[in-house]
Amino acid sequence: MSSPHSITVPEGFTLHKENTSHILLPSSNDAFLNPVQEFNRDLSVACIRTWSDLADTEKEKKWRLAQERRAKKAVGGPKSKRPKNDDVTSAPLPPAEHVAEESATIPTDEVRESGTPAEVEKFASGSQKQPEYRRQTFVILEALSATGLRSIRYAKEIPLVKYVIANDISPAAAAAMRRNVELNNLGGQETSSEEGSAESQTTAEGSKPILPKVRVNEGDACALMYNHRVERQRVDVVDLDPYGTAAPFIDAAVQCVNDGGLLCVTCTDLSVLATTNFPEKCFSNYGGVPVKAEYCHESALRLVLHTIATSAARYGRYMQPMLSLSIDFYVRLFVRVHTGANEVKKILSKSSMYYVCSGCQSFYSQPLGRMTEQVHEASGNVNLHFKIRAGPTAPDRCPECNSVFHISGPMWSGAIHDTDFVSKVxxxxxxxxxxxxTSARMKGMLTVAKEELDTPFYFTPAKVAGNFHCTCPSLDEVASALVNAGHQISRSHACAGSLKTTATRADIHDVFRSWVKTHPVRMDKVAENSPTRHLLSKEPKAEANFKHHPDSLTPSSKVKLVRYQQNPTPNWGPGTKAGPGKRKRGQDDGE
Structure with missing residues (x-):
């Protein structure tokens, strides 16, 4: 591979290097690159690598179960009966690429009955070579590639990648991708035939052509993904990193990814997702209303997860959140997509509306449905029943501060991370x-995400203290008071100085009411009938104990970790679009 020092940079271009890859950027800004998104790309490489190892392990387990089944069948003969409770009989068939290998190494019943004496003797003697599991390669589709940097990094840094499809609708971006793919020696020999038949073609000399590791496609992102929605043509990983919202691409993405495959989604439109400035736009994009509260960045994640879940459910599929992060000016989600009718039904009970107080930001969950289990004593079978929920779960006005409620949602109310997966990453x-x-920050964010409680929304002591007009206790004092009262706490990755807890907002307010008793508020500064007056008018149900508790320090707070981004440049943010009139639907923000 060419080193950056040996590359001749043409006039009108600049050389950009990131990790193992280097690309040429045109000074005309025809293809967009945001250097700040290096953290996004690093995190994506790590998550896809971890997912590929996990998926390969699952496939190997199925393959070995299938091997045991075939071996028992071969030894027992075609008329032998297997025990009804043999769990091996329910194992799925191995991947198609292993069928030929298995048939060549383990004789079938027909060979045992009609094969030559030498073949039968070879089988009986056990000299037949046993098959070996071959690790599964997989295909990535990056629907919005721009410069192609992300696709190039995937191809070079993820060991089990078979090839990457890099797409963009812009001719200038497609030209930039082809140029950068060749620059990184990933071009191979392009052919005009279909992907499925290209590998079987040969050159004039009779040898197979070297196919490109990154295959560039110029076209509409949705059209490309819809062309891969047939089961045999699906891809294993789909990456959506658009300029703004990913909403227009999600329907196509959930259809074209394989069962157990990974869907990676970025949305940079936090002005829509994390504020109430454009509720009508948020509803049209994501089918939900945003939250006006300090935990708006977590609600943004849940709105996007709800969109993915409902989009997949239309096709009998469901999503499993693996890692969901609010990062700087965007959200980044990694979810697995599966097919399963029962799991699709559970989405109803994992979707909620929220009543959010306009004063103290207390919230009440209103699930859209509920799920009950009925266990049959005789058989042990479990039947699931799905019912609607009664409502509303909140009174007319907030019982804490007497302010009005705003309605938000529907949004995803289930887990947003898979702890085991985060630990592996x-x-x-x-x-x-x-x-x-960006490994330092990756470790910090992942550590916080791993320990994060599976409860909706967080709070910051500074915001609650502002509602009480009192001096702010330290983070450790608030955390200790909650733990001493029997509640669990954790940090939140989405906001510095934040806490998640199993305590209710009323419990949190009682902690601050106890704090106010030793740190009085000047009531002459508090207006009559204000939310603060109502908060202070109540007595705490129990006196809070602010003595330091060992569990108030979570793992991420015991070591120095870079958890939250510091502005790296003077004009830092999502960046601007590519040259005037050159960025169209299907082009990327993150590259």
């Missing part, structure tokens, strides 16, 4: 720190 990053330019 963190372990991978810690073992490969030198491979990621």
């Amino acid at each position: 963190l372990t991978h990053v810690e073992a490969n720190e030198d491979n990621y330019g």
Whole structure:
């Protein structure tokens, strides 16, 4: 591979290097690149690598179960009966690429009955070579590629990648991708035939052509994904990183990803998702109303997750959140997509509306449905029943501060992370720190996400203290008071100085009412009938204990970790679009 020092940079271009890859950027800004998104790309490489190992392990387990089944069948003969409770009989068939290998190494019943004496003797003697599991390669589709940097990094840094489809609707971006793919020696020999038949073609000399590791496609992102929605043509990973919202691409994405595959989604339109400035736009994009509260960045994640879940459910599929992060000016989500009727039904009970107080930001959840289990004593079978929920769950006005409620949602109310998966990604990053330019921050964010409680929304002591017009207790004092009262606490990755807890808002307010008793508020500064007056008018149900508790320090707070981004440039943010008139639907923000 060419080193950056040996590359001749043409006039009108600049050379940009990131990790193992280097690309040429035109000074005309025809293809967009945001250097701040290096953290996004590093995190994506780590998550896809971890997912690929996880998926490969699952496939190997199924393959070995299938091997045991075939071996028992071969030994027992075609008329032998297997025990009804043999769990091996329910194992799915191995991947198609292993069928030929297995048939060549384990004789079928027909070979045992009609094969030559030499073949039968070879089988009986056990000299037949046993098959070996081959690790599964997979295909990534990056629907909005721009310069192609992300696709190039995937192809070079993820070991099990078969090839990457890099797409963009812009001719200038497609030209930039082809140029950068060749620059990184990933071009191979392009052919005009279909992907499925290209590998079987040969050159004039009789040898197979070298296919490109990154295959550039110029076209509409949705059209490309819809062309891959047939089961045999699906891809294993889909990456959506658009300029703004990913909403127009989600329907196509959930259809074209394989069962158990990974869907990676970025949305940079936090002015829509995390504020109430444009509720009508948020509803048209995501089918929900945003939250006006300090935890708006977590609600943004939940709105996007709800959109993915409902989009997949239309096709009998469901999503499993693996890692969902609010980062700087965007949200980044990694979810697995599966097919399963029962899991699709559960989405109803994992979707909620929220009543959010306009004064103290207390919230009440209103689930859209409920799920009950009925266990049959005789058989042990479990039947699931799905019912509607009674409502509303909140009174007319906030019982804490007497302010009105705003309605938000529907949004995803289930877990937003898979703790085991996050732990595996963190372990991978810690073992490969030198491979990621933003490894310090990756470790910090992943550590916080791993310990994060599976409860909706967070709070900051500073905001609650502002509602009480009192001096602010330290984060440790608030955390200790909650833990001493029997509640669980954790940090939140979405906001510095934040806490998540199993306590209700009323419990949190009682902690501050106890604090006010030793740190009085000047009531002459508090207006009559104000929300603060109502908050202070109540007595705490129990006196809070602010003595330091060992569990108030979570793992992420015991070590120095870079958890929250500091502005790296003077004009820092989502960046601007590519040249005037050159960015169209299907072009990317993150590259």
